[in-house]
Amino acid sequence: GAGVSQSPRYKVAKRGQDVALRCDPISGHVSLFWYQQALGQGPEFLTYFQNEAQLDKSGLPSDRFFAERPEGSVSTLKIQRTQQEDSAVYLCASSLTDRGAGYGYTFGSGTRLTVV
């Protein structure tokens, strides 16, 4: 597609519920990133994939967060047993090259997760 597509755009979850957020990167983009953006803050790194390999998951806040990209294209970020502090906008970005190359990323519109 022409850009990075994320779904759903909005998600309201009851505390304790599991959620799955989807990201469709730009076709052919090697790198895929997930960021978490809390209200009034800048995006914070969660995890990085190069093709299907998850090369960095150092930003995942707890073991309730899990991401996958099994075929090197679409990625899913799963949050188990959601907590109120998980409420944020989850951004996906993709890049044509690996993350150190610095050509900049294309961001999706994000999924706004509200845990009630």
Add this chain to the structure above:
Amino acid sequence: AQSVSQHNHHVILSEAASLELGCNYSYGGTVNLFWYVQYPGQHLQLLLKYFSGDPLVKGIKGFEAEFIKSKFSFNLRKPSVQWSDTAEYFCAVNSLDGLTFGKGTHLIIQP
């Protein structure tokens, strides 16, 4: 680990005023520098980027930024702002560890 500091969290200006948003980063190695903008309800968009060469970089919508290596700074400027520039502005630094963002500056332009 790298970090990015944006000095102004909220800025309010009148139309036609000049703008300068500060950005400093901590990483001492080779970096690529970016400014992103997020208009209300929209996704992050790239305003401009610096890789190498001329330290004065021109971006879209009349924005420019100057890379000063000795000060670890990459400040964003615009000579005359418009109401439509109301948005959140993020400075970001890319190194081998990936892209790190500042906390953002919320810019409000009053008509």
